[in-house]
Amino acid sequence: MVLKQLQRMGAATIHTIAGLGRAGLMLLGAIIGKPSFRKGAPLLLKQLYVVGVLSLLIIVVSGLFIGMVLALQGYTVLVKFGAEQMLGPLVALSLLRELGPVVTALLFAGRAGSALTAEIGLMKATEQLSSMEMMAVDPLRRIIAPRFWAGVISMPLLAIIFTAVGILGGHLVGVDWLGVDAGGYWSAMQANVDLYQDVFNGIIKSIVFAFIVMWIALHKGFDAIPTSEGISRATTETVVTASLAVLAFDFILTALMFGG
């Protein structure tokens, strides 16, 4: 009994480590080596559009609503203490430090990550990756690398857009609707937001999340069992694993950046 359990645990551990190893090799194969600008640039541009630009709508709408909700919730608490002029910093800091990077990463995993996993899994299942390899074109460089970099570049930008739109949403609710003083909203924000501590750290978080989400999404697709069931499972796994990983890393990064 115990032996069997141990055996199963061992097998699971080996399986996990082997998976991590394959994921690492995939990433190394994709991003190491001299990039060819002539071939790489158009591919990257196309992926920036697919991965980044097409995610804009969901990011902008979500950012707007989150900012509005933050202002509404924040106001009801702050007004009790007569501190409603602190609404600006509240909205801005929550978005810059936490919600901007984290919610963007979660939305991105659901919108772009799952699509990438499915796309690459399907390419594998229909032997497109194999046939590319037989044409002496490395699919890691041709397919994986441009998608990876497109995600890593576009996610921090999306997080910045999310945050900016969120702050505007907060303004909409706090100033235009609830009647907080507009000058106070902005000046308190300026006084309390630190460029390095808040803005930079938020962007660093976002870059880390981008690495995690893209790596997981691409690896799950590349490693998918090449059947329709395997691909659908890989897609689900991408969203679940990437979301959990983002939240876990958010805690670690927050502890490192703001914890002491």
Next chain:
Amino acid sequence: MGIVPALLNSRFICNMENTLSDFIVDIQNMSFSRGDNLIYDRMNMTVAQGKVTAIMGPSGIGKTTLLKLIGGQLKPDSGDILFRGRSIPKMNRSELYQTRKDMSMLFQSGALFSEMSVFDNVAFPIREHTKLPESLIKIMVLMKLEAVGLRGARDLMPAELSGGMARRAALARAIALDPQLIMYDEPFAGQDPISMGIVVKLIRALNNALGLTSVVVSHDVTEVMSIADYVYVVAEKHVIGEGTPEQLRQHESPLVQQFLKGEADGAVPFHYKAAPYADELMELL
């Protein structure tokens, strides 16, 4: 011995090697398994330069696997696979990629890139491996598409093609860079009699006109016997019969005869290995 005779000597040995190995592919004592499933057990096979070599065998015997082994996508457990005298399994990545530029494979499913048009699919290998101007690429692509009868379909996406058309488009892509060795995995499957005839003629014509070497994997006995110079019948983890089509027709092995004549259940079992049918049914009762 002076340096000149030594050089001559080495030249001579090189030449010897070249003349001795008329085989572009030489599989020696190769074993391969997928997990516990042994697929090839010390198999030997050669593919002669400039000839059409066919590989026939029952479904699921590992024909596609064999082509992937030759292409270096899979590594044998033991034994060796030589391509122009050089060991494929022992090559490092860049050597392997360099070697693959000289070979080409038509996949069973076609494997066209789904996000590109037919034209771009055929142009893909040319654009990747040459720096030719777009006008020249266009001419090359249209020539290849004309050869497979799909010049008019150049702007269609792969999803808009029928199975047979997709395979012909993939054939055009496979010959885009005039490789030395082309491996066709089931080129005849899904073709109507007319396009089947075209594909048969095309394989033969390409082979003769461009001096290619072709490996054709297929179940279609009639077509294979009509174009192949040399045929291998694979079953039971190795080659069970080989020879020119005439020699094979006279082959004494009952397995080979069964396969050529298409008898349902003879020496080669039709069923995947399983427990006896009656036993299994009894257990369920």
